[in-house]
Amino acid sequence: MIERSLVIIKPDGVERGLIGEIIKRFENAGMKILGMKMVWIDRKFAEKHYEAHKTKPFFKELVEFITEGPVVAFAVEGVHAVENVRRLVGDTSPHEAAPGTIRGDFAHISMDYASRKKSGGKNVIHASGSKKEADAEIKLWFKKDEIHSYTTVHEKHVF
Numbered sequence: 001m002i003e004r005s006l007v008i009i010k011p012d013g014v015e016r017g018l019i020g021e022i023i024k025r026f027e028n029a030g031m032k033i034l035g036m037k038m039v040w041i042d043r044k045f046a047e048k049h050y051e052a053h054k055t056k057p058f059f060k061e062l063v064e065f066i067t068e069g070p071v072v073a074f075a076v077e078g079v080h081a082v083e084n085v086r087r088l089v090g091d092t093s094p095h096e097a098a099p100g101t102i103r104g105d106f107a108h109i110s111m112d113y114a115s116r117k118k119s120g121g122k123n124v125i126h127a128s129g130s131k132k133e134a135d136a137e138i139k140l141w142f143k144k145d146e147i148h149s150y151t152t153v154h155e156k157h158v159f
Ligand code: GDP
Pocket: 053, 058, 061, 062, 091, 092, 111, 112, 114, 115, 118, 119, 120, 121, 122, 123, 125, 126, 127, 128, 129
């Protein structure tokens, strides 16, 4: 039941100064941050991260978008973390993401609009879509010794 998930604040979120605001939401929910880094990934790494999308019509734009500036990646742990993280993040298309979610509060475009504009779909944040995806993504983004084992107060008061 206790799962891990990977979150990435995309270049639009970093450039807009939303790092603190976004991290706060996961901390507020009582999730445990296991590891964190700011990286400017290259095309090869981006293609690996988004491998599942390589046949999609927006793949090229997506890779361009995620490599246009540094991102902040962090691994979180919590009860039903994959589902709970996705709930905090909101629907893929900010246009459909509910107010109160990260995408709903900090963006509003639709993916239709993004595709028409030949943009990668600026929606501020990435979150693993399944447990399998989370495990693979954490492995891709973090070395073993970058994932830390420590105790948070949440384990007493929230978990
Ligand atoms: P996520 O798991 O909610 O991030 O959504 P997906 O895994 O389906 O897509 C990965 C990313 O590709 C999204 O977060 C968007 O940045 C982008 N994307 C998804 N769908 C579209 C689309 O229809 N058009 C464009 N331009 N980008 C898209």
